[in-house]
Amino acid sequence: GGTVVEAETGTLSAGGTFDSNHLGFTGTGFANPANAVGGYIDIPVTATAAGTKTLTFRYADGTTVARPATISVNGTSRGTLNFPTTANWDTWSTASISVPLTAGTNTIRVTGTTAVGAANIDSVTIS
Numbered sequence: 001g002g003t004v005v006e007a008e009t010g011t012l013s014a015g016g017t018f019d020s021n022h023l024g025f026t027g028t029g030f031a032n033p034a035n036a037v038g039g040y041i042d043i044p045v046t047a048t049a050a051g052t053k054t055l056t057f058r059y060a061d062g063t064t065v066a067r068p069a070t071i072s073v074n075g076t077s078r079g080t081l082n083f084p085t086t087a088n089w090d091t092w093s094t095a096s097i098s099v100p101l102t103a104g105t106n107t108i109r110v111t112g113t114t115a116v117g118a119a120n121i122d123s124v125t126i127s
């Protein structure tokens, strides 16, 4: 369950692209954040009321190295997710974190902490 927000409704830092050259994405494609420390995607999510919600990111990392990323909400870091490798770029997994949301629009930022940047991100589900 939950509300699915497609990554392609978001905004990428310089060097990131919205792509559709791998299989299995939902919506019209996925985000391919910049391969750089600090490369990020901002995804706007709307909450009807303030409260703690679980964010579940659908992502792919077809390399042999995890792509850890910090997760911030409205500019405040709420922790780091490891984003372990997936079998290939066509195989999607999920990583989840609980965060406080405010009523209305919240900006979720996923920021890669290593030189390869964040994983490809397909969507985030709020539940």
Ligand code: GCU
Binding pocket: 019, 022, 032, 033, 035, 063, 089, 116, 120
């Ligand atoms: C490949 C892959 C991209 C991915 C990139 C990366 O180019 O096709 O989808 O984003 O590797 O390493 O980040």
